[in-house]
Amino acid sequence: MIVIERRHRIKELLLKERSVKVADLVREFNVSEETVRRDLNQLEKEGLIVKNYGGAVLSDDLQVAFNQIPPVQQRKFELFEEKDAIGAAAASLVEDKQIVILDSGSTTWCVARHLNTLKELTIVTNGVNIADECANSEGTEIFLLGGKLIKKSMSIVGPQAEADMHKYNADYVFLGTSGISLKKGCTSSDPYEAEIKRVMIETAQQVVIVADHSKFNRQALLSFSSFDKVDMLITSDLVEPAILQAIEAQGVKVIVVPVGGTIG
Missing domain, CATH: 3.40.50.1360 (Rossmann fold)
Structure with missing residues (x-):
């Protein structure tokens, strides 16, 4: 899986679950912890997430916006x-x-x-x-x-x-x-x-x-x-x-x- 595909999949997981853990992503994509952390660093730069200990959560702005979107x-x-x-x-x-x-x-x-x-x-x-x-x-x-x-x-x-x-x-x-x-x-x-x-x-x-x-x-x-x-x-x-x-x-x-x- 190329980098852009992996990061898109991480975005999907965040939109669905609202949070992710580094350890889970390592297992999910069969990549190193360092690779996952680089992915999360990039998503944080884009304003999509806020990193925390062991993982990341969807940013507050996106949480609010997403909750206002109809389920479909x-x-x-x-x-x-x-x-x-x-x-x-x-x-x-x-x-x-x-x-x-x-x-x-x-x-x-x-x-x-x-x-x-x-x-x-x-x-x-x-x-x-x-x-x-x-x-x-x-x-x-x-x-x-x-x-x-x-x-x-x-x-x-x-x-x-x-x-x-x-x-x-x-x-x-x-x-x-x-x-x-x-x-x-x-x-x-x-x-x-x-x-x-x-x-x-x-x-x-x-x-x-x-x-x-x-x-x-x-x-x-x-x-x-x-x-x-x-x-x-x-x-x-x-x-x-x-x-x-x-x-x-x-x-x-x-x-x-x-x-x-x-x-x-």
Whole structure:
């Protein structure tokens, strides 16, 4: 792992845990204590941390700012390299002038950020974070569903959102998931979000699930799709191959993005 990748991973750990210990980082990255201390010195110069005995904590300014960010925005920083690689692979499927549905979430946000180079796209979404990201592309037309806002995920759900969604047809729908299990398929922890995902699946020609490795062998509250309704699954090589083979056996095309050599 090169220096910039290691320091980015340390930043991710700090954003998630709020503190790190030198001894833990030595074990995590298999480097010397001197190397870790150089990394922390640099992060302190950047104003990101305050060093203490045996480690470092996130700076007070960042602590305050981070606590004011909605959870979906915080999740952008978790497993970012993996999610971003998945997002890039998903976006590569899309062509100019196509219609794309994106649900809210951190991995679908990574898909959105890689769509910004395409021309004359139409984006339909229930994610405020997604609409905000897609607004960076001047030629993209954006339709944001109406309904109830769930603040922690910045997603719009409910009967109005579902009725709005039924009006659209799309080339692709990209969906995140709280969990994937061989028994229950794709699952969500929120009943309203599960329902809007079901409606989104009905409106697209190609249904694509985007999920980092942490989502596998997890089963959230409600199933929103069995594998027979999913055309593609895009994930990383951090997922156990046997699990992906079992999903492929159910008719899903699995795209595996190589990230194992650059994370952790």
